[in-house]
Amino acid sequence: MKRLTATNAFRAAFAIVSIAALATALASCGSPSPRKIADRNGMVFGLAIKAGDIYTPETVKIMKSHFNLIVPEDSMKWVNIRPKKDFWNWSDMDAMVDFAEKNRMRIKGHTFLWQDQNGPYVHSLKTREEAVELLTDHITTIMTRYKGRISEYDVANEVFNEDGTLRDTIWYRLIGDDFLDVAFKAARAADPDAKLILCDYNTEYAGTAKGDASYELVKEMKARGVPVDGVAFQLHCMAELPFNEEAIRENIRRFHAMGVSCSFSEVDVRVKLPLDEVNTAQQNNVYERLAAIARTEPGAKSLILWGLSDKGSWIPRAFPGFGSANIFDKDMKKKPAYYALMKGLSGK
């Protein structure tokens, strides 16, 4: 266990007492559901789900009472939905779209232009023409199938390096500087009513190389008429790192000023294990502040959790030694982070 300084100990004790008070308040009868709170605050409150989640009664119950949007964590990724160039696997996405409609939820698509999880045939593309044709066909086929049923899409994902230059991917390499224009224009043509989003990590702060590069790129895209409607900040956070609320708010406001909305689109807050009082309080703080920012910034209003419980989480695979990133534990018990998030969401 970490050593507590006097200040940290006070902060941790205070946070745990106030979260406990909130838990008691929420447990009292008559509290509106998180989904109702989000609706009332004009917010998207969403959850990334696996294909099997819609068949798991416990998860379904939580989804229905908590979230007004779902996003496929993996089911729409290229290799999953189109494992071979001429073979489409629609079953998981069709079922998710039906589930969302039946439960009056919105559904977000994730994702088309990405460097990961592409079918092998994508990596054997040789020319700009081939790449434009395949990417356009991919986007058009999916968005036409779900036209009017899927409300928003991460059209492109993770296009930046940490220094703000564009990542060397098969799409950028073959198509060239207008690779994003090609993707976003194809998406707009396929479903003019869907919201089109550029998604990335480490782009949430104004004043960082990647954050500023993303802002400048979107500004240029807008100036040349490319239909980009929103940016998504993934926000896979680490509890122990400093959290710069002002830099996130500043970033949201500058995008909002040019008519581009922001979303916190893959939120989880990992901690260096084991959990203790200090990192629990840090984790609570990040969840609460993110929800409060999303609630109070007119240019944001959207927070999507990347998974519900620590069971089956992607974090321990990707970050050995880290975990406990979600708001429910492995036994589907609500964690202090749950109540912290609800506090930020409701403002109470």
Ligand code: G3I
């Ligand atoms: O379903 C198979 C299973 O049958 C097999 O036994 C097992 C063996 O490794 O793999 C399972 O598939 C894994 C899948 O997650 C389902 O859990 C894949 O290997 C694994 O690569 C995949 O990881 C996903 C990762 O993206 C790569 O696509 C994570 O679930 C998903 O959370 C993660 O999400 C990404 C976002 O799309 C973009 N932003 C970053 C974020 C986290 O990496």
